[in-house]
Amino acid sequence: MVGLFKGGMRLNLKREVDESYDIVFGEKMFEEIAQYLAKTRLADKYAIITDSNVRKLHAGKLENTLKTFGLDSCIFSFEAGEQSKTMDTCMDLMGEMHKLKYGRDSAILALGGGVVGDIAGFMAAIFNRGIPYVQIPTTVLAQADSSVGGKTGIDTPYGKNLIGAFQQPTRVFIDVATLATLHGNEYRNGLAETIKHGVIRDANFFEYLETNLDEILKRENKQSLVIARTNCTIKGNVVEIDPHEKGLRRVLNYGHTVGHAIEKLADFKLPHGHCVSIGMMVAGRISVNQGFMEMQYLLRQEDLLRRVGLPVTIPANISNGEIIEVTSRDKKAKNGMARYCLPEKIGKMCEFGGEYVTHVPNQDVARALNESR
Ligand SMILES: NC(=O)c1ccc[n+]([C@@H]2O[C@H](COP(=O)([O-])OP(=O)(O)OC[C@H]3O[C@@H](n4cnc5c(N)ncnc54)[C@H](O)[C@@H]3O)[C@@H](O)[C@H]2O)c1
Ligand SMILES: [Zn+2]
Numbered sequence: 168m169v170g171l172f173k174g175g176m177r178l179n180l181k182r183e184v185d186e187s188y189d190i191v192f193g194e195k196m197f198e199e200i201a202q203y204l205a206k207t208r209l210a211d212k213y214a215i216i217t218d219s220n221v222r223k224l225h226a227g228k229l230e231n232t233l234k235t236f237g238l239d240s241c242i243f244s245f246e247a248g249e250q251s252k253t254m255d256t257c258m259d260l261m262g263e264m265h266k267l268k269y270g271r272d273s274a275i276l277a278l279g280g281g282v283v284g285d286i287a288g289f290m291a292a293i294f295n296r297g298i299p300y301v302q303i304p305t306t307v308l309a310q311a312d313s314s315v316g317g318k319t320g321i322d323t324p325y326g327k328n329l330i331g332a333f334q335q336p337t338r339v340f341i342d343v344a345t346l347a348t349l350h351g352n353e354y355r356n357g358l359a360e361t362i363k364h365g366v367i368r369d370a371n372f373f374e375y376l377e378t379n380l381d382e383i384l385k386r387e388n389k390q391s392l393v394i395a396r397t398n399c400t401i402k403g404n405v406v407e408i409d410p411h412e413k414g415l416r417r418v419l420n421y422g423h424t425v426g427h428a429i430e431k432l433a434d435f436k437l438p439h440g441h442c443v444s445i446g447m448m449v450a451g452r453i454s455v456n457q458g459f460m461e462m463q464y465l466l467r468q469e470d471l472l473r474r475v476g477l478p479v480t481i482p483a484n485i486s487n488g489e490i491i492e493v494t495s496r497d498k499k500a501k502n503g504m505a506r507y508c509l510p511e512k513i514g515k516m517c518e519f520g521g522e523y524v525t526h527v528p529n530q531d532v533a534r535a536l537n538e539s540r
Contacts (some may be wrong), residue, residue, distance in 0.1 A: 307357025
């Protein structure tokens, strides 16, 4: 109701929203997706947003399946790769959608890896002031990480992911059968965040990865389903407790302080999973050196990362000084000291007076960097 007060008026627009959504897991799920859309009548028209690789491999099949259920859809794709995660790509795709008369009665289906998820989710937040979207992640990373939490966005010339929105999907379908076509390296790199989840929250899961690694690397659907479910449970649980990154959610940054610095210093030419793997080794070492964690846990982490084929040492062309410089320039650094999430053991992170991060003096970081070469 509009309230009147002397000299003006007030619009009462208190916002109460329930952004809960379901994540469902399975293999060969395109029919299930079509059934869900037909049943819920989410939209009159669907825009399948995908990249050039996934378009060839999976998008046509999704479009055909939707057609057999009488659903109107069209594929909109962009050149695969992080370099496409820009406002220009969003504008091009949205322009094509407008040309084909997509409007408020439409919804987006994000079919692809994290780049597709971030772009399509951001478009869903802004296209005609917001339309629903469904995520169908097709990389290990997207199934483990970017499909939970509702962060969407694009890269800018002044930094990655700097423009975006929190936009939760209507539903996420995790179809592990799509992983079969993923390049071997992409598959292995994606497992870095999976190992991270084990270290930060779940010792049983970490042990499961140690025991079943051979089947996991063969991409058996049974193991892929366990991995996808557990990853989403771990990240989902952290996000539920701390949706806006005030406290606990910081544990998801384990390995990312040094990881992001190396990524930047390597001009984004090294895969994110490699950088996080090295970053976890450095943070783990800091923790051991400070007496927070026993060596045996660090060795288990190193062994699992190595078995997956992830690097555990810092590239020779990047110096300690450069890493310390980049990390201590971060806006959350204090007195030139960067903030680190440190493990206490496999499955548990250190807590520092209710916080999950601590500032580490540069000489301690330098020592751990030296030991990680
Ligand atoms: N929103 C979030 O919470 C969040 C979290 C983590 C990462 N991210 C973002 O995710 C992005 C990285 O995601 P990514 O690693 O999935 O990269 P990506 O989307 O670029 O996919 C990697 C490569 O795999 C290809 N591909 C995807 N699915 C395939 C399949 N099933 N078969 C064959 N090839 C396939 C893609 O075409 C691409 O070449 C980054 O931009 C990062 O910022 C977002
Ligand atoms: Zn990451």
